[in-house]
Amino acid sequence: MSINLSSLNKQQQDAVTYCDTPLLVIAGAGTGKTKVIIHKIAYLIEELQIDPKNILSVTFTNKAAKEMKLRLNAIIGNKAEQVWMGTFHSICLRILRKEAHNLPLKKGFGIIDQDDRLSALKNIVKELNIDHKKYPPKQYLWMISNFKNSMDYVENKDPDDFIHKFTDVFTAYQKYLEFTNMMDFDDMIAYTVRILLTNDSLRKFYQNIFQYILVDEYQDTNYIQFMFLKLLNGDTGKICVVGDDDQSIYGWRGAEIRNILDFDKHFKNVKTIKLTVNYRSTPDILFAANTLIANNNFRKGKELTTAFGKEQESLLKNGTGNIAIGECHDEIHEAKMVVDNIEDLLKENVAPNEIAVLYRTNAQSRSFEVELNKRNIPYKVIGGVSFYSRREIKDILAYLKLIDNPYDVDALKRAAKNPPKGIGNVIIQKIIDYASSNAVDLLEALNATQNFSKGKTARCLQSFENTLNNIMGEEKIADKIKAILKSTGYNTYLKQFEEQNEAAKRINNIEELINAAAIFDENSSDYDLSDFLATTTLTTSADEETEKSVSLMTLHSAKGLEFHSVFLTGLEEGLFPLFRAMENEMELEEERRLCYVGITRAKKKLFFTYTNTRMVYGKRQFSSPSMFVEEIKHCIPSSESDNEVSQNTSELKANTKVFHQKYGDGIILNVKGNGEKAKVDVFFREAGLKKMLAESLEIL
DNA sequence: CGCACGAGAATTTTT
DNA sequence: TTCTCGTGCG
Numbered sequence: 049m050s051i052n053l054s055s056l057n058k059q060q061q062d063a064v065t066y067c068d069t070p071l072l073v074i075a076g077a078g079t080g081k082t083k084v085i086i087h088k089i090a091y092l093i094e095e096l097q098i099d100p101k102n103i104l105s106v107t108f109t110n111k112a113a114k115e116m117k118l119r120l121n122a123i124i125g126n127k128a129e130q131v132w133m134g135t136f137h138s139i140c141l142r143i144l145r146k147e148a149h150n151l152p153l154k155k156g157f158g159i160i161d162q163d164d165r166l167s168a169l170k171n172i173v174k175e176l177n178i179d180h181k182k183y184p185p186k187q188y189l190w191m192i193s194n195f196k197n198s199m200d201y202v203e204n205k206d207p208d209d210f211i212h213k214f215t216d217v218f219t220a221y222q223k224y225l226e227f228t229n230m231m232d233f234d235d236m237i238a239y240t241v242r243i244l245l246t247n248d249s250l251r252k253f254y255q256n257i258f259q260y261i262l263v264d265e266y267q268d269t270n271y272i273q274f275m276f277l278k279l280l281n282g283d284t285g286k287i288c289v290v291g292d293d294d295q296s297i298y299g300w301r302g303a304e305i306r307n308i309l310d311f312d313k314h315f316k317n318v319k320t321i322k323l324t325v326n327y328r329s330t331p332d333i334l335f336a337a338n339t340l341i342a343n344n345n346f347r348k349g350k351e352l353t354t355a356f357g358k359e360q361e362s363l364l365k366n367g368t369g370n371i372a373i374g375e376c377h378d379e380i381h382e383a384k385m386v387v388d389n390i391e392d393l394l395k396e397n398v399a400p401n402e403i404a405v406l407y408r409t410n411a412q413s414r415s416f417e418v419e420l421n422k423r424n425i426p427y428k429v430i431g432g433v434s435f436y437s438r439r440e441i442k443d444i445l446a447y448l449k450l451i452d453n454p455y456d457v458d459a460l461k462r463a464a465k466n467p468p469k470g471i472g473n474v475i476i477q478k479i480i481d482y483a484s485s486n487a488v489d490l491l492e493a494l495n496a497t498q499n500f501s502k503g504k505t506a507r508c509l510q511s512f513e514n515t516l517n518n519i520m521g522e523e524k525i526a527d528k529i530k531a532i533l534k535s536t537g538y539n540t541y542l543k544q545f546e547e548q549n550e551a552a553k554r555i556n557n558i559e560e561l562i563n564a565a566a567i568f569d570e571n572s573s574d575y576d577l578s579d580f581l582a583t584t585t586l587t588t589s590a591d592e593e594t595e596k597s598v599s600l601m602t603l604h605s606a607k608g609l610e611f612h613s614v615f616l617t618g619l620e621e622g623l624f625p626l627f628r629a630m631e632n633e634m635e636l637e638e639e640r641r642l643c644y645v646g647i648t649r650a651k652k653k654l655f656f657t658y659t660n661t662r663m664v665y666g667k668r669q670f671s672s673p674s675m676f677v678e679e680i681k682h683c684i685p686s687s688e689s690d691n692e693v694s695q696n697t698s699e700l701k702a703n704t705k706v707f708h709q710k711y712g713d714g715i716i717l718n719v720k721g722n723g724e725k726a727k728v729d730v731f732f733r734e735a736g737l738k739k740m741l742a743e744s745l746e747i748l
Numbered sequence: 749c750g751c752a753c754g755a756g757a758a759t760t761t762t763t
Numbered sequence: 764t765t766c767t768c769g770t771g772c773g
Contacts, residue, residue, distance in 0.1 A: 108763080233763060409760055411759065472750075474749085604760085664759090
């Protein structure tokens, strides 16, 4: 069977078929990079006869992996199932489960989520008598994460005392993880890299397995992830990374934009292919995006841009009037304006799930929720409190975690207390102490403690033990959960202590959890509880389905998605960009890239809003329009300069006097290419020589 | 042990 | 504004 590449353009075809040396694909927003990756995998399998189980494809989210598998399936059928496809974390976990004997943990290790990590550190900070106001546990969490993403940790070196008593905190934290038999997110990757680095035969083994590696969203990988790829790939050159430096928005959590900028230095004989034809947005939306991002200096390609080619010429004719800016009095007015527009769109039969409201911070979702509720428009808040970190879900999972990993102290605490069953901190501590001094697991310790106790305490412990036994007695995970509910009377407890509405919601969530478990049960023959729990911690609400609702989410969560209509809200100085980012050029540029990501999510319609005042922590504050609004203002029809600019750029010649939003007056030195994509060297009166795209200039 | 209450803090983005 | 944490009482 051969793969049909006729639906791909030349650039895309080149990217698919080039497999000789390391390949860097710079793929602008909406240029069909997923299509390229899928076709490339199909090409590797069908044309180059590579076994699907020897292909590794790394994606940024589980959702992306799932989608890719589905689309790949459509081309090559169920061979798609055998491809290693997932996030760095899920792939590393899969490796680590197999290589558990090479780890400092016991076989059935658990995974600690971010919340539990923080509370563990809170306890440690308290135990070490550190002033938690002066040195917030969050700070330590962040530092630990940083350290674990360095080669020092991978190479098992001790950390420096970065901040007050860091070494002590770190040591205590590691001890805690070891005692509870858990690893954190960072460990998943660091341990894998450590194993690959130190164990030659294992490295060769996996190098042999992964005969071709593909990586999506490469601009958001960090150094350790790069090492992972490097070690797996060896010198084979059988690797293809895809990304867009203009969409790098995770620098704050250690993403290394240099990974993509320096790819050709990290690998030998790198071939670079750029995808520059945008298939997503109308020309004016694209123009706005290009105009905005042209204000950034740190870009791989000042010469690279998304552009529209012949395919979209028809769009050019009616490709304007799709952008609007709305000025609002406050966030309530903003919500009304946005929802008014949403109603109009719905009347025009735009599907609800083709509409997204985007904002910088999660806190901004509230006013939109209120307004959408009022008008009975179904919506879904993506992100925020993820499904699996909701209280009721964590409660139920605690029971499962405890029986899965009977060293998980937090699970014990949580299960023992929720719902309340007469077991308090004192007894729990006794159990933990017994476990640690007798080197047994918590379940054994629980049993022993029960035997020592008398009266009410003994009875309470007995009943707790019975509950756990009931759970273990069930085979299917869905049945285990039902056993928890039944044995603890969890629903009754909710109804008793929560408001009606709240209780109903939570019970509903639990139903959803049971469904998820049932689906998992169906798909895996051996009811693997560890696997199920891993899924729950690795899955965030970004992976949830949106169905027939309008989507509300942060700009970060919007990455990789597209919508018919997009509302970019809260474009105010200090909010977007955030104040703290405004002082530092690198951070400011990341904010601008974030805005660029937002704009390029829109296919047909784009609405910007900003307010004059906004409630911040219960205080009303004045706000002014974001600099980003200024930067794209002249791309919007209502403002006088209109889109003539884009027409005029085709007339550009050397010595033309021009004006630029940021640099002011200048004169063109030379022009390369033509039309929107033309690259020009401009000498500015104030700013000196700059290379830029013609479209970011106005002719004077 | 477990609840209720009050003070105080925190607010960026997430695999 | 909203959540978290600590304290004190039944």
